[in-house]
Amino acid sequence: MLKVGNYTFNSRLFLGTGKYPNYDMQKQAVDVSETEVLTFSVRRMNIFDADQPNFLEKIDLEKYRFLPNTAGAKNAEEAVRIAKLADASGLCDMVKVEVIGCDKTLLPDPVETLKATETLLAEGFTVLPYTSDDVVLARKLEELGAHAIMPGASPIGSGQGIINPLNLQFIMDQANVPVIVDAGIGSPKDAAYAMELGADGVLLNTAVSGAHDPVKMAHAMKLAVEAGQLGFEAGRIAKKEYAVASSPKEGISLGK
Amino acid sequence: MEITVNGDVLTVKEDITNIEELVQELHLEKKSLIVEHNQTILKKDKHKETAISEGDKLEIVHFVGGG
Numbered sequence: 001m002l003k004v005g006n007y008t009f010n011s012r013l014f015l016g017t018g019k020y021p022n023y024d025m026q027k028q029a030v031d032v033s034e035t036e037v038l039t040f041s042v043r044r045m046n047i048f049d050a051d052q053p054n055f056l057e058k059i060d061l062e063k064y065r066f067l068p069n070t071a072g073a074k075n076a077e078e079a080v081r082i083a084k085l086a087d088a089s090g091l092c093d094m095v096k097v098e099v100i101g102c103d104k105t106l107l108p109d110p111v112e113t114l115k116a117t118e119t120l121l122a123e124g125f126t127v128l129p130y131t132s133d134d135v136v137l138a139r140k141l142e143e144l145g146a147h148a149i150m151p152g153a154s155p156i157g158s159g160q161g162i163i164n165p166l167n168l169q170f171i172m173d174q175a176n177v178p179v180i181v182d183a184g185i186g187s188p189k190d191a192a193y194a195m196e197l198g199a200d201g202v203l204l205n206t207a208v209s210g211a212h213d214p215v216k217m218a219h220a221m222k223l224a225v226e227a228g229q230l231g232f233e234a235g236r237i238a239k240k241e242y243a244v245a246s247s248p249k250e251g252i253s254l255g256k
Numbered sequence: 257m258e259i260t261v262n263g264d265v266l267t268v269k270e271d272i273t274n275i276e277e278l279v280q281e282l283h284l285e286k287k288s289l290i291v292e293h294n295q296t297i298l299k300k301d302k303h304k305e306t307a308i309s310e311g312d313k314l315e316i317v318h319f320v321g322g323g
Contacts, residue, residue: 016323026321041322042290044262044315050283056319057288071322081297085317088290088297156323183323205323 002201004178005094005126005147007065009036012195013225014067014180016205020214023058029208029218030059039067039096039203042082066092067128073099076115083120095120096150096182096203097129106156110137114144121145130182133167139174148177150203153194154184157206161190165197172198188217188224195228196236259312268308275303278314289318 002009014037020026030038038059046052068086073079076099083095097116101109108131117129126147131137133151141149151171154160161184162168172179178200185191185204194202202225211217257268272278275293279285291298292315293306308314 016321018321018323020321039323040319042317043320045284045287045289045318047261047282047284047316050287054288054318055321066319068319069322084297085290085292085315086319088299089288089319090300091288091319203323 002178011036012201012229013222014039014201014203017055018205018209020209023053023055025214026055027058028215032215033218033222036065037067038064039069041069041071042085067094067096068092069096069098071098075099076112076119079116080119083125094126097127107132114140117141117146118144133164133171135167135170135174138171142175142177146177148180149175150180150182152183153181153190156183158184159186159207160184161186162193169197188220191221191224192228195225196231198232257310259308259314261314262316273307275306275308278308279303287318289316291316
């Protein structure tokens with residue numbers, strides 16, 4: 001069980017809802033992933049198109065907990081406004097604080113992320129900040145009261161996977177709140193690796209929505225997160241420099 | 257009456273007096289949407305009691321796909 005604030009989840013996979021080829025495929029992918037947390041963004045509506053479809057209309061709202069992000073915010077003030085807009089929907093009180101500080105790398109602005117987190121916590125939100133893999137920043141976010149820490153594995157949408165496992169490990173070792181590896185996951189291997197390192201969960205989007213077969217990849221990610229978590233719990237063997245035979249040396253006579 | 261919605265100037269009929277009526281006029285009443293009225297974010301139960309006047313600025317937003 002994963003516990004974030006007052007919420008508990010059986011699944012440790014959080015799924016983004018962006019960039020799927022179509023809603024039917026997205027619905028199937030969400031179903032097979034068995035995720036319980038879906039992320040969304042908040043954007044202006046086209047007020048002149050009353051027939052525009054929306055993914056929210058395709059799913060059973062009771063089955064999922066919504067995690068709106070503050071993507072698009074360049075500073076804390078904008079992030080707080082987006083979070084409050086999302087909250088006014090009445091559908092959620094969790095928020096993924098995402099304040100981008102660099103358009104090219106989409107890496108987060110640490111100062112504004114801290115400020116937004118502090119304000120939203122004071123307003124009573126369940127706050128999950130997306131952050132770089134900085135152990136000191138992660139500690140400061142936790143000290144403010146963040147309900148989870150979401151360090152990136154590599155730049156958003158890059159699919160580069162976990163490029164600095166050491167930093168992620170440092171964050172997981174020190175954290176007393178869940179650590180959810182968010183952004184940069186490319187393949188099931190990456191998701192399993194994050195869990196084996198000790199992550200409490202994984203948030204991914206493009207790795208599934210951009211896959212050749214998103215539904216199959218959603219299934220693969222579910223299994224990868226479960227496998228990685230089981231592997232972590234089981235405790236892997238220590239690495240040794242040289243071989244150690246698995247079969248006994250005694251009890252058989254060969255080559256004589 | 258002219259108001260600004262999502263950055264566009266919109267001419268609305270004089271009998272539209274509150275947010276709920278505006279949303280109905282736009283045929284968006286069945287949608288999950290959030291309205292910000294002159295920089296005040298409104299919960300849905302405030303739509304009816306929030307009056308619209310000439311020159312008001314509104315943002316109408318909703319959830320879209322994102323990670």
